[in-house]
Amino acid sequence: MGREDRAMIVRLRPETDEQESEALAAALRRAGLDVTLLTLGGTPLLSVNGRAVPPEVEQELLRHPAVEKLLRPDRPYCLAARSSRPDGTVVRVGPVEIGAKQPVIIAGPCTVENRDQLLRIAEAVRDAGASMLRGGAFKPRTSPYSFQGLGERGLELLAEAREETGLPIVTEVLDTEQVELVARYADMLQIGSRNMMNFALLRKVAATGKPVLLKRGFAATIEEWLLAAEYLLAGGNDQVVLCERGVRSFEPATRFMLDLNAVPLVRQLSHLPIIVDPSHGTGLRELVPPMSFAAIAAGAHGIIVEVHTSPEAALVDGRQSIDPTTLASIVRRVRMLRDMVEELVAV
Amino acid sequence: MGREDRAMIVRLRPETDEQESEALAAALRRAGLDVTLLTLGGTPLLSVNGRAVPPEVEQELLRHPAVEKLLRPDRPYCLAARSSRPDGTVVRVGPVEIGAKQPVIIAGPCTVENRDQLLRIAEAVRDAGASMLRGGAFKPRTSPYSFQGLGERGLELLAEAREETGLPIVTEVLDTEQVELVARYADMLQIGSRNMMNFALLRKVAATGKPVLLKRGFAATIEEWLLAAEYLLAGGNDQVVLCERGVRSFEPATRFMLDLNAVPLVRQLSHLPIIVDPSHGTGLRELVPPMSFAAIAAGAHGIIVEVHTSPEAALVDGRQSIDPTTLASIVRRVRMLRDMVEELVAV
Amino acid sequence: MGREDRAMIVRLRPETDEQESEALAAALRRAGLDVTLLTLGGTPLLSVNGRAVPPEVEQELLRHPAVEKLLRPDRPYCLAARSSRPDGTVVRVGPVEIGAKQPVIIAGPCTVENRDQLLRIAEAVRDAGASMLRGGAFKPRTSPYSFQGLGERGLELLAEAREETGLPIVTEVLDTEQVELVARYADMLQIGSRNMMNFALLRKVAATGKPVLLKRGFAATIEEWLLAAEYLLAGGNDQVVLCERGVRSFEPATRFMLDLNAVPLVRQLSHLPIIVDPSHGTGLRELVPPMSFAAIAAGAHGIIVEVHTSPEAALVDGRQSIDPTTLASIVRRVRMLRDMVEELVAV
Amino acid sequence: MGREDRAMIVRLRPETDEQESEALAAALRRAGLDVTLLTLGGTPLLSVNGRAVPPEVEQELLRHPAVEKLLRPDRPYCLAARSSRPDGTVVRVGPVEIGAKQPVIIAGPCTVENRDQLLRIAEAVRDAGASMLRGGAFKPRTSPYSFQGLGERGLELLAEAREETGLPIVTEVLDTEQVELVARYADMLQIGSRNMMNFALLRKVAATGKPVLLKRGFAATIEEWLLAAEYLLAGGNDQVVLCERGVRSFEPATRFMLDLNAVPLVRQLSHLPIIVDPSHGTGLRELVPPMSFAAIAAGAHGIIVEVHTSPEAALVDGRQSIDPTTLASIVRRVRMLRDMVEELVAV
Known part of the structure; x- marks a missing residue:
């Protein structure tokens, strides 16, 4: 450039x-x-x-x-740079603050499958102490023959789950033509990894004024990621949370390589809060607890994890979903850790 | 899956x-x-x-x-698999055949900058013997502050260049909301690397019935790429040309790593034609001629290259643009090589 | 295979x-x-x-x-597999136990430069509470013209620093012909990232019976790494500590990408202790504290970090060295964190 | 640096x-x-x-x-830079010239298995028109339990095959302690991918004065590779041939990603000849012919391929070995192509 x-x-x-x-x-x-x-x-x-x-x-x-x-600016991004707001940004999604002292824990199924499944998981997630509910209504699927999500019906169910539990909801928006629809239901709009460089979508999502969860592209550099955030900020929307979710690598043992170096680096370079997705970032249920703790210890403002009441039966990504008991244990420990960490990162 | x-x-x-x-x-x-x-x-x-x-x-x-x-199907894709059409597909863009004996050479500027620039380059491209004209009207730019292309004005200029030169035009479409507009002007629609997994866009582009140039995502596996093609085919459009354009790697000396292994592999796995983009795949003007030859020798059905009459003055990507004289020399040699290759790949 | x-x-x-x-x-x-x-x-x-x-x-x-x-064995490695010793291995280097409850902190200069430098750093490292001293006498340098280390003189100085401080020393051995020499001085032999697949060296180092620090090759899969450990174990030496130190990736902002997924995965797959090197794994001094904490939270048995009393003046890798004050702060916090973690990883 | x-x-x-x-x-x-x-x-x-x-x-x-x-020098390497010998280096191995007009074709089994196998393959390789014989006596194996090669017995058989066929032999040397032994038998010493940064080995191999085949490390940058060559040149040995053999990537369809960008780039940056190994660089027999042609078209001075008379029965790497009939066809076509290419690369 x-x-x-x-x-x-x-x-x-x-x-x-x-x-x-x-x-x-x-x-x-x-x-x-x-x-x-x-x-x-x-x-x-x-x-x-x-x-x-x-x-x-x-x-x-x-x-x-x-x-x-x-x-x-001496870097290609400007509004996203820490220098433009040295004290950091706190993003508010209903009663939830992201970027403040309390760690945010967002949990829920990969995909909204049906009413029963969603409500059961949503209640379990609330009971486990999570702060927000996630769930996919529109799913980006590599194969045209895979289940593509319930669409608007999924959004309705998410809204119903919010009513039931009081948890704000975040869900992915895949295309400019869906932005308005999804924004009518969701409290926070997610830009997925495959769309981080869908600049038309970034502009349209910015214009809704809704808080945005911006996942890192799975082969995007940190600079490209902050430039994608810059699209949102330059569109007049500063309610942006970054989410590290793993990148492509040569290692076959995990689905992606979770790049936790990105956490302290982003906190240094930008004022935007950053959370971590250990479910996609590892692809392995057993790695979700330790990598959640590692994320918080590295300075992340929270985590987003996939939860299912019967992980083995999940239609999508069951291999990486944890059950509500594990979630409850993670929530408790993440809170302890985060208390310790605020002091740690000040080293 | x-x-x-x-x-x-x-x-x-x-x-x-x-x-x-x-x-x-x-x-x-x-x-x-x-x-x-x-x-x-x-x-x-x-x-x-x-x-x-x-x-x-x-x-x-x-x-x-x-x-x-x-x-x-024993692979996740089916319509894109060679088994579903063992003789291979020939894609027709006006008088140009892609996937047949003659190699296709698509050339033009990275970005349409203004009328003079475009017409001068288009004529030079035609005189050099290329078969189609490329040029960006809507540009996917990493930074919101970079020049984003002339938009519809760029499409009008491309149409004018087609009138002047008789060359069919291919140009990128970035978003579902632009598909109709771009399809009104272009002979072939390009899905760029950053959008290979923009599934809503794939579906909408398929529906136009126009020939499609589907670039490989810069961190997409070959299977994911063929599944993206499957979206187009399953949408009823079999006029799909694949384009290898380099992937992300650890090597800093070139902008991307051109994966020519993909060429014979795709020819084995799929019936769709495949061309190669050595301009983006190397990022270095001096590497464009040898990597064009290598692409053809590996079995590619053609190449797509960036050409500028004054490469050093190009608004975007000048470092990788060649001049018309080099293009003419590449065209001549690619034709010689391709004659030899049809026999070679039959080894 | x-x-x-x-x-x-x-x-x-x-x-x-x-x-x-x-x-x-x-x-x-x-x-x-x-x-x-x-x-x-x-x-x-x-x-x-x-x-x-x-x-x-x-x-x-x-x-x-x-x-x-x-x-x-159902995996290619056998002696290194957790199943062959489910309770885990504790490696003993003098009075230091690696793989037990207490986290091990190994610190020291990248390279032994001279007597004054080494003794000053060694004392600072001991005062900061570290458990072992590291320092390179033979250095693997990408360029033949770079400073290649002091050789045997460096080993003598390391031995002197051990006398002074009581800290056991670990240092790298580069070649089969040096193994005997280095083993005469060192308490623990390091196999560096570039030599992880130097199988002759693995065999010869195994034969010394000395504890070994086996760094992961910077493009080695976890399976290849455990197979390198298998060479050591099959050579009759079970005093092996694994060290994650970052892998090559497309990301230019950090020198390597620290793969902390490897920590819980290795703990699941193998009985060998694992520590983390955030100095090489990030290449950036500011990232050393948070990534040290993240490593411990992920379940690592310790860390190895580069320390210099005047980081800016270091002959090699000064950009990633921390000062003794930062080390002291890391040591204190790593200990707190590790107490909490033993419970965490038991989730 | x-x-x-x-x-x-x-x-x-x-x-x-x-x-x-x-x-x-x-x-x-x-x-x-x-x-x-x-x-x-x-x-x-x-x-x-x-x-x-x-x-x-x-x-x-x-x-x-x-x-x-x-x-x-303005780059970290100096003796290996093209500026230090603009006309290029021709390396001589017996009667074979590498880096001159004629392309060199080196062929043979991955591993020397026994006398019959080797002699049968050696004769087939000579009859197919190859210029040199390759074969491993000492094999770098990821697992300690894999067949490690016949050792000195393998070297004796290679020498016998040379007697029979008149073809010079190249074989890998794994460790400084073997250098003298291997140099007694081989006409050219190979430094394998895993040892490209084994600097002690580079120095010792340089000192033999024998021609050296220096394979690129599978995660080495081009600059690091030329610096490894610089170790050989600075050791007084300018008979160095570089060999691109594929690098690690995220793509699972091929064993490695063959980086043909490296061919024209190395020809621009260095005076040393460069050949390509499509057998390791793809891991797939069917890709060996097209990628051999691509390598030559990109400007490579030759290729090195694995050949087996019964590829399916090979002890090591049979999946990527071609049979002698395919080799003969490749040799013929590579020669035709190379004649055309000398003019091509002069574009």
Whole structure:
């Protein structure tokens, strides 16, 4: 990516009103620049994209009363960089806070299979102490002949499970045409690993204003991942949680290689919260507890795990699902560990 | 993927008419099965998805006069398997045949930048002897601040370049919402590497009936790639060309690692034509000629390369673009080589 | 690897004396079999290599009074498999136990540079509470022009540092011709990542009887790693500690990708203790503390880290070395964490 | 690797005699520098290792009558760089030239199994038109229980096969302690993939003066590979042939991923000849012919393939061995292709 691809960010004074911001943006556009109006944590920003700002325009900007600061990011992402919000972001999904002290534990079935299955698992998940419910209504399946999920019926069941348990729900959205539908039901929208670079989807999901769970592409670099987050942030949505879920490697013993190096690295590079998915990241039920603990010890803000009341009978991914008893044990220990960790990561 | 994920394919006699096929499909659906009606090379097929066909239904099918054969694929893909069409598929894009004797050479700029640039390159590409023109109107860019392509204006320019040169055009479609628009202009729709597992897009592109260029995901296995092709074929579109374009690896000297093993392997496993993209597969202009020759010698049906009249000035990916003189030299030699190769691969 | 590559292991009764074992081995050799005499944790074993035992010989073995059991491993490795010693192995290096309750912390410079540097670091390492001292005298360097270590002079300095501090020392041996020399000085011999498949070296190091630290090859599968351990065990040496140190991947942000999945997996598959090297596994000083904690939380029996009193001035790998203050903080916290973890991994 | 790791190379005038070179080296050593005396293609060189040459010493060197030029390489390797011998190196193994116009075809069994097998294959290989015979006497086996080769008996049989057929032989050497023994029998010594970073072995093999076949480590970068070659060249041996043999990847369909990008890249970066091993690089017999052609078309100076008269019965790696008829067909076509290619790569 050449230098010209990097944005200049114009940070405006917090008190600048919309009219003023718009006027400034319009002036820059008249000077031939491509400008987007954003807010990050309440602060209005102008992002100047694609080509260098001429020196005379830069001088004018510096003299403008509404302009607080010009930021020229030294990395390709800017809004996602820790420097743009050093204290970190807390994402709120209903009563749940992600990125704060308490670790978040999101649990549920890989796929919503039917009403009974979902409600049984949802109650077990709540009883085990988890904070949110996950479950797939639209499933990205490698084969066109595999079960593709229940679709809208699955969303209805998730909403019913939320009513029953009080747990906010997160579910995956696969395509721009489904965004509105899924956003009507879900409390948090998940961008799956295969869609991390589906930029049209990122833009449309950003526009819903809903909190987003952005999974890492299974062969995406950390920089590409933060740039995908930048699409969401540049779309005006700062309620973004990153999720490490394992990457492709030469090792056949586990389904993916969980890259926990990413956890402390992302905490250093970005202000966004990061959680870990040890179910997909290992593909092996027995590895879910130890890798949950490892994730928290590395500094993750939470975990997302697949749970099934009868793992062996699951339609999809049963091999990596844990049962509710194991979940309860993980929840208890993750909380203990996280208390210890806040101090640890401050080393 | 469990056994239950594999389809049974019911091959009907060629003379079966639509009404008969529909009636048979309806009967199977009443028996609780999920059935899709397809044609592959003119032969009507019923694909039974998702769960095993009960023995009594199977017996009935075998006795039915319209049923020619029941196919139970031993690989997860079925329509894409060579066994389903041993003589291979020839894909037609206007006057161009891909998968036949003549190698296809697709060339053009990474991105449509403006009218002058495109027409100049298109003419140079035609004069160099290429068979089709490529060029991006919608670009998948890792950064939200990078130039994202001219959009519909780019499509108009591509259509104009086709008028001027007579070359059919292939261009990428990024999102389900653009499919109709892009299909109005393009002769062939490209599914890019980042979208190989965008299954909603695969389905929608299949439905256009247009020829499709399906690039391999940069971390997709060959089986996953053929399953992506299966989505297109199961959607009723058999005009699919596969394109190897390099995968992620630990090697920093080249942008991607071009996996030419995939060429003879795909020719063995599938009936679909396969071409190679040495521009993205190496990221280095100097490697484009030798890797074009290697691709053809490995049995590829053609190549797709990035060409620019002033590579150093290209807005995107200039480092991997060749100039028209080099293209002319590649075209000449690829043709010589391909003549020799048809015999070679028959070893 | 074909079936014929797998050994049958004949476990003899514990009271069998050497003469009896030898006699039985001789008889099998007369029957044309390739037999090795071993002991694993005091139990005498005969390993029959390379080809299947004829049924009549098998019958005879089963009737033989010294034979307790015939083991036909279902994995390619046998002595390294957990089934061959379910309670786990504790490796003893002087007063240090690896694989027991207390986590082991091995620390020291990447390379022994000179007397002052080493003694200063060794004392700092002891004061920080580490259990063993590491330091390279012979260094495997990618370039022939890089500093290759002080050689025997480095070993003398390590021995002096042991005198001063009481810490046992571990150091790498690069070649069969150095094994005797290094074994004269070191308490534990390290097989480095680049030599994990140097089978001649494995055999020779096994023969010294010294405890061995076996690093994972940076592109070795877990099965290949356990087979390398099998070389050591089959050579009669069961004092083997495995060390995960990161593998090659496409991610450029860290030097290697630390594969912590390997920790719980190895604990499940093998009885050998496993420790983790977050210095090489990340290449970034800031990631050493969190990844040390993650390793322990995943179930590792200890860590090995690079420490330098002036990291910026280190001749080799300064970018990944931590200072003694950080080490002290890691030691304290690793101990707390490990207390909690023994219970955790029992989930 | 820091700047201090790079050598300065002092190129002496061709007519400089040994005494003069030694005197100059001695003078530099007295100035505290680490100096090695080398010759590259007959030209005497002094390699100054490890630390920067002080300016005043540099001035003196420039004034010295025997000094032709000071080279400060911009890459970590120097002697292996193309700049140090722009016309390329031709390696001679008996009557065979590698790196010249004629492609070299090395063929033979993976492993020497017995006299009959070897002689039968050797004759078939000669009759098929190959230029050299390969065969393993010492085999690097992942499992200690696998057949490890016939050892010296295998070397004797290889020598006998050479007598019979007139073909020079190349065989692998696994350990420094075997170097002398193997060098007594072989015409060319092979460093295997697992030993590419066994630096002690590289040094000892260099010292034999025998031609060396240096396989790429299966997870080695191209730069690391050229640095391994640099060890051989810096050891005074310039008879080095590089061999691409596939690298580790996430793709399970082939045993390794053959990286043909490496062929044109190595030809650009280095003067050393490069050949390709499609047998290990694919692991699949059917892929050996097309990938042999691809290798040659990419610019390789030859290929090395595994041949067996009864591939299904081979003790090791039968799945990737071809039969002599296929070899004969490959030889014929590789020669045709190579004639065409010398012109191709000159594009």
